[in-house]
Amino acid sequence: MDFALTTEQELIVESTRRFVEDECMPHEPEVERQDAVPAELQRQIRAKAIENGFYAANMPEALGGGGLDTLTLTLMERELGKTNFALQALVHRPSNILRACTDAQAEHYLYPVIRGERMECVAMTEPNAGSDLRGMETTAVRDGDDWVINGTKHFISHADLADFTVLFAATGAEETPRGKRKKITTFLVDHDTPGMEVRPGYNSPCHRGYHNSILNFDDCRVPNSRVLGEIDQGFEVANTWLAPARLTVAIQSVGRAQRALALAADWAANRKQFGQPVGRFQGTSFKIADMATEIEAAEMLCLRAAWRHDQGTMTDTDAAMAKLYATEALGRVADHAVQIFGGMGLVDETPVERLWRDARLERIWDGTSEIQRHVISRAILRDYEQ
Template sequence: MLDYSSYDEFREEIRAKADEIVAPHAAAIDAEDHIPDGVMKAVAQEGWFGATAPEAYGGLAWDTVRYSIMVEEVSRASGSVGVMLAVQGSLIVYPLQKYGTPEQVEHYMPGFASGEVLGSFALTEPGAGSDAGNTKTTAVLDGEEWVINGQKCFITNTKRDWPGICFATVRTDPDPSAGVRGVSSLVVPAETPGFNYGRKENKMGLHGSDTSEIFFEDCRVPKDSVLGELNEGFKLFMVALDAGRISIGAMAVGLGQAALDLAIKHAETRHQFGKPLGVQQAIQWKIAEMATKVRAARFLVYSAAARKDAGLPYTTEAAMAKYYAAEVGRLVASDAVQIHGGLGYDKSYPLERIYRDVKLDEIGEGTSEIQKIVIGRNLINLKRKT
């Protein structure tokens, strides 16, 4: 049994750093819909873009529990910066390390680890959301190059003022009956001719974390740009999403904790009817429920992370962690707004930003409904004889 208290000192260090280099910019990132270079560089300086990357390529080689704590604490400071690190660590560095050829790892890992390059993970298309295998983007081999055509949407880490490399699912087997077994994963640098960012999605929250359409128009990449095996790209993306769900859970815990911290402070300092709000049992109960849920969500996230680190199956646990933490994050943010009354509804106060930001965690990397399908299917063995 993992003793999570052994990570307390580590958490304190990350929290202090996140409070210093991220939190002071969170309101401006939200208002201006932009993460400034200074924040990007300060985060890079800490090595957080490459938290899980091997040391040989400039990474910190942290285990998944440490990485989750980092995503949690950064998200507590700013959900927008937190989600950027969640994507980079889980959906880019992890599959590159697991499936990349030695040449691909050598070539791409240092840029991702240092934060000089942002990785995006392009699965979703207009007709392929929850039904993620319904990929219509195609890649056709022409001599020594793949020619890609199609469209992706809602893709995170598409920061136009920062070098980017996209991992994209593309249909490489033209036979429609191949289904998800005809889908490969290609590595496409954003500066490749024919790779074009479309509309930047006009989001409710997580401003500053750029989410965009991508259009591939006769976009040519070398034949050896396939990540993993040819026609095994959908599976690779699903494996990456298992890891991603741990970090989205961590993000939700961090945002939930931020809301809880504000609610406790408000209960201590706001006086009504001649006494602090926190004297009222109704408020105490609400805080008690919020704190208990955040703690339970945190342990679900760490336990999925610890299973991954131990080499145990963790698909079900990661889906549980994401589903539960995202729901808790939303509920706790809502209760914190309620405890703040009118202030909670005021845009000059951080709670409404947290409330908007955490909602994404119930949608991105598979909605809560899809997480419950994953959990249910893994628990119910339909082939088992009764």
């Protein structure tokens, strides 16, 4: 692994950093107060992202995307992670799962998303299933050339902005040595389809302006042509295309941690107590040292996983380790930053309060810390099983 950045990578990092500082950060207080990104600001940031070549940067050039390799994209995601999530999410990187579209599906779904004309959301999580995808209760039953969908999904990110949903639903069951297991199929469901309802989700203190939704399906009928991938092979579709999502969460957590450290270090160097900067006290300076060390370790795990992904050798364990360590490190770094700021770390006049509040979610979505530990330990123990 070569740790030196290419000239192109350095330019992308620098241009992304400027974009975040100029186009996103100035609007953070407004978005935090309103818990929304005004429509005109959405259009403005999206247009700037397209103009600068950031939009759909994860998609191959042959499909009309930016064509960035995973390592370069990871460096870009790190910079985007430093600002309010609702703002940076407008620099849309479409779900890789859309690359499973057939030619006919691509014309209606994939290409318009890459061009910024449409937006998708991915719906897996359910009220009674959580991380247990095999326990999902949403069903799709074949009826001639259609599928009839019934059930509920929740905690679906940016469904309020999306035009269609990539939906996972149970389409049967099969016998296995461990008993019956549900078969899962993936569908493309337009939001104007009769029988589908997008409802406001739950209030959350994290990522203000970026909302979750509840999706209800009541005899929602979609044609067989909207099956994404093969029937009953939804897990294969997910495993093929969704693995990089955990890496995205990990490296954006690194970006947030870097911003928290910068804010804390500046405060420690300039805030005076007892006649000297608080950074001269070991209780503060040692926190700074621990924060910097954890961030470096987290970033190395992310960059190694990204590099391996480009080589075609990244494993689920690589992504799980990066996601586990980076998100938990962010929690510790953000907490240290609050402690260094003291009371000012808990008021909304500084970004530290937001970084601390937002950090809590990262250990939950795209697979909880417990799920990541399960993935890692299972891979290790497998080599020792008789």
